[in-house]
Amino acid sequence: MRQIDAAQTAALLPWRPLADAVMRAAIERDEGRLQAPVRSSFALSGDDRLLLMPASDQHYASVKLVTVNHGNPALGRERVQGEVLLMDRATGERLAMFDGVTVTARRTAAVSLAAALALKVPAGERLLIVGAGAQALAHGLAFDAVLAPAWIGVAARSRVSADGLVAALAAQGVTAHPVDDIGAEIGRCGLIVTATTSRSAVIPDALRPGARVFAVGAFTPAMCELPAALVRRAALVVDDLDGAKEEAGDLIQAGVDWSKVRGLAQAAELAGAGDAPVVFKSVGSAAWDLAAARFAWDRLSAC
Numbered sequence: 001m002r003q004i005d006a007a008q009t010a011a012l013l014p015w016r017p018l019a020d021a022v023m024r025a026a027i028e029r030d031e032g033r034l035q036a037p038v039r040s041s042f043a044l045s046g047d048d049r050l051l052l053m054p055a056s057d058q059h060y061a062s063v064k065l066v067t068v069n070h071g072n073p074a075l076g077r078e079r080v081q082g083e084v085l086l087m088d089r090a091t092g093e094r095l096a097m098f099d100g101v102t103v104t105a106r107r108t109a110a111v112s113l114a115a116a117l118a119l120k121v122p123a124g125e126r127l128l129i130v131g132a133g134a135q136a137l138a139h140g141l142a143f144d145a146v147l148a149p150a151w152i153g154v155a156a157r158s159r160v161s162a163d164g165l166v167a168a169l170a171a172q173g174v175t176a177h178p179v180d181d182i183g184a185e186i187g188r189c190g191l192i193v194t195a196t197t198s199r200s201a202v203i204p205d206a207l208r209p210g211a212r213v214f215a216v217g218a219f220t221p222a223m224c225e226l227p228a229a230l231v232r233r234a235a236l237v238v239d240d241l242d243g244a245k246e247e248a249g250d251l252i253q254a255g256v257d258w259s260k261v262r263g264l265a266q267a268a269e270l271a272g273a274g275d276a277p278v279v280f281k282s283v284g285s286a287a288w289d290l291a292a293a294r295f296a297w298d299r300l301s302a303c
Contacts, residue, residue, distance in 0.1 A: 002300065006099040010106060012296035015145045018110040019117060025057075025291035026114070026239075026264040033058060036287035038243050046070070051082075053286035060297075061087045062290040064100050080104075080134075086293040096297055100289075101134070107292040108282060109138035111239050111264065112193070112214040113146055115280040118267035119237075121212055123148045126188055128179065130202050130225070131195035132156035132165040135216050139193045140165070144174045152176040153185055157196075194218075194225040199249075205230040209275035216282040218249045226279065228254040234277040235270050236261045240285040247283045 004012070028034040036055035044050055044067070051066040066082035073079055082100025087093060127149035129136050136154070143149060152169070154176050156162040162178040169176045179185050186192065187208045196202050196217040205227040207213070213234070218225045231254035238244040241263050244251060251261070262269060270278050 001094040002096040004096055004098045004296070004300075006102045009099040009102040009296065012299050013103070013106045013110070013292055015106075015110060015113060015142045018106060018292060018295060019113040019142075019146070021291045021295040022107065022110050022288055023114045023118065023264070025287050028057060029287050030263065030265045034287055034290065036240075036285050036290065038240075038246060039284070039286060044069070053289060055286035055290040056089055057290065057294070059089055060095075060290065060294050061089045062286065062293050064103070064286060064289045066100055066104070084289050084293050086290075086297055096293070096300065098293055098296060103289055103292050104284075105134050105138040106142075107288040108135055108216060108284065109142035110292070111282055111288055112139060112216060112280060113142045115214065115237060115239075115264060115267045116143070116147060116191070116212065118264075118271065119212060119273075119278060119280075120268075120271040121147060121191065124150045125190035126151045126153070127191040127193070128153045128155065128182070128185055128189040129165070129176075129193045129195065130155045130182065131193070131217055132161040133195060135195040136165055136193070137168050139195060139214070139216070140169050140174060140176060141172060143191065143193070144169075147191070149191065153179040153189070155179040155182045155185075196225055197223060198225050199223055201225065201227040203227070203230075207277050210273075211277050213277065213279045214282070215250055215279060219247050219283050221247065221249045221252050223249040224253050226250045226254075230277065231256060231279060234279040235273050237264065237267045237270060237278065237280045238262075239264050239280075239282040240287070243283045243285055244281060248281050250279075251281055
């Protein structure tokens with residue numbers, strides 16, 4: 001079995017091909033050729049969690065193990081740790097172990113990117129990122145690499161956090177600007193990414209016509225990044241319909257009609273939404289871990 005560290009894992013998962021791999025997995029899942037049950041989550045102590053996410057297709061099986069230990073930063077350790085194990089489905093042979101944190105960051109941003117491409121988001125839009133963590137960074141890198149935003153703004157809980165993400169993006173060659181007033185900027189942006197763990201809306205319902213929102217942070221029924229009024233009037237796409245019904249607080253709290261919510265494989269149906277807002281809500285799925293792992297393995301095997 002090959003052990004793949006974080007840097008190698010990232011290098012094996014370039015943004016545009018990974019987005020294409022994710023969309024293929026979404027189609028396979030809709031057709032019944034890929035299985036990925038809703039993840040299992042176990043309480044360890046307090047808010048600490050252990051997450052288990054299995055998936056399989058015709059050739060491979062995968063499982064991601066993730067631990068979230070909130071006391072780790074004070075001990076000089078990472079809060080989130082994990083790995084993705086890829087196996088041969090027919091024999092159970094362990095093929096590779098990938099860095100789970102890196103897979104999660106890159107596949108989540110690639111899922112949003114896949115949705116953006118299906119929605120035919122044009123290059124050169126202005127991008128506003130709300131949040132300053134790992135997903136905010138990954139989305140900034142992914143969207144910059146493929147959609148070439150004309151301008152990138154970063155808003156966060158504090159100016160220090162926003163400046164930190166701006167610096168992290170700059171270190172990888174991406175220019176961004178701190179934003180102190182979301183309300184003053186949101187009406188100018190065609191792309192908005194929210195990547196927070198907020199329990200209340202982090203953006204106002206003041207989008208410009210045709211704006212596309214990618215909400216990736218809130219992942220429990222109690223969390224919410226978007227105003228209910230925006231969710232109710234927007235066309236809605238989710239990465240995982242079953243998972244969203246259990247975890248997408250933005251949609252659950254807004255009381256959406258789930259019969260009108262599309263899955264990722266149907267996102268292209270909204271490419272002609274015009275001036276209507278479109279919200280893409282991501283809660284995560286083991287299907288995307290499998291898509292990333294098998295794509296990375298194919299690249300490794302070709303070397």
